[in-house]
Amino acid sequence: MNKSLPTEVSVSEAYARRKAxxxxxFLDVREAFEVQTAHLEPDLHLPMQSISEKWSEIPRDQPLIVYCHHGMRSLQVTGFLRRKGFEQAQSMSGGIDAWSHEIDPSIPRY
Known part of the structure; x- marks a missing residue:
């Protein structure tokens, strides 16, 4: 586990990093129906239930911010990915709901 990177980042930090x-x-671990309601582009979508089979499809050489609806699933997936050697994986605290509230109100809240 990487001790130098915090497990979670705020949406404001995620936004600043996305621009820089x-x-x-960005890895979206929500279900397909949730992605149809609201999503960030561009991103990679792998539902949490498929991570244990498809984690090898995620690029290891890139910084990774994992997000879901409110930040609980993404935190679990981040822990899993770090155990698999993804040292740059971080969870976005508050998820897409916080992103919509704090960064981009055009993204629907549900």
Missing amino acids: EENLL
């Missing part, structure tokens, strides 16, 4: 870091990858 070209290779930053």
Whole structure:
């Protein structure tokens, strides 16, 4: 586990990093129906239930911010990915709901 990176980042930090870091990858771990309601682009979508089979599809050489609706699933997935060697994986605290509230109100809240 990487001790130098916090497990969670705020939505404001995630937003600032998204603007500043070209290779930053956002991983959406919500269900498909949730993604149809609201999503961030561009991102990679792998529902939490599929992570244990598909984690190898995630690029290891990029910083990674994992998000879900409120931040609980993303925190679990971040822990799993860090145990698999994804040292740059971090969970976005508050999820897409906080992003909509604090960063981009055009993203629907549900």
